[in-house]
Amino acid sequence: MPDPNLTLAELALTTQDVYERNSVRFDAERYKGLIEKAWLDRFLDLLPETAEVLDVGCGSAEPIADYIIGRGFQLTGVDASSGMIRLARARFPDHDWRQMDMRSLDLPEKFHGLIAWNSFFHLTREEQRQVLPLFAAHLKAPGALMLTVGPEEGEVDGHVGDDRVYHASLSLEEYRMILESHGLEVIKFIPDDPDCDGHSVLLARFS
Numbered sequence: 001m002p003d004p005n006l007t008l009a010e011l012a013l014t015t016q017d018v019y020e021r022n023s024v025r026f027d028a029e030r031y032k033g034l035i036e037k038a039w040l041d042r043f044l045d046l047l048p049e050t051a052e053v054l055d056v057g058c059g060s061a062e063p064i065a066d067y068i069i070g071r072g073f074q075l076t077g078v079d080a081s082s083g084m085i086r087l088a089r090a091r092f093p094d095h096d097w098r099q100m101d102m103r104s105l106d107l108p109e110k111f112h113g114l115i116a117w118n119s120f121f122h123l124t125r126e127e128q129r130q131v132l133p134l135f136a137a138h139l140k141a142p143g144a145l146m147l148t149v150g151p152e153e154g155e156v157d158g159h160v161g162d163d164r165v166y167h168a169s170l171s172l173e174e175y176r177m178i179l180e181s182h183g184l185e186v187i188k189f190i191p192d193d194p195d196c197d198g199h200s201v202l203l204a205r206f207s
Helices: 008-029 035-045 063-072 082-091 124-138 174-182
Strands: 051-058 074-079 096-101 112-117 140-147 155-160 163-169 185-193 198-204
Touching: 008 082, 008 155, 008 163, 035 063, 035 112, 035 140, 035 198, 051 063, 063 074, 074 082, 082 096, 112 124, 124 163, 124 174, 140 185, 174 185, 174 198
Parallel strands: 051 074, 051 112, 074 096, 112 140
Antiparallel strands: 140 198, 155 163, 185 198
């Protein structure tokens, strides 16, 4: 278990270990009532009917990937945790699951949609600046991108199991600037959305 006295900068280095250690427990405790449905529908309704979707930080595939697959989309999931990928493969063997750190995302394919739900915000702010162009490079038009971020710029900690885990966010203005430089426009952002258990969600598409 990480030292409870770790600084946020030190804590940021432990995220992958935390999820690896807690993969089974996280899956068992993860609420699967799909409070995310309204946002998932907004995202998926922007995509062609035969779209391919990349789920970055896919976890154990429930409930997010499960819902996307149920809508009829072909899904590729990537996650840094081998434990999470094993769970996803066991549940949906006909879909493509790859162990990969989003900070080095480099796939030969491009996708109509990319979602990073409760994963991207574990990166430091500088890592987020570096990863957003990688996300954009994996999209093809008409494409859409959806992320959970923070309500404002900053760093905080949360918990996975009994472990502390790192979270960070840029400002909405900086997200807009980076995404616009890669041809994407933010079309909806709700901080601390009360209809989605307080998640702050950003939805963008090619302008």
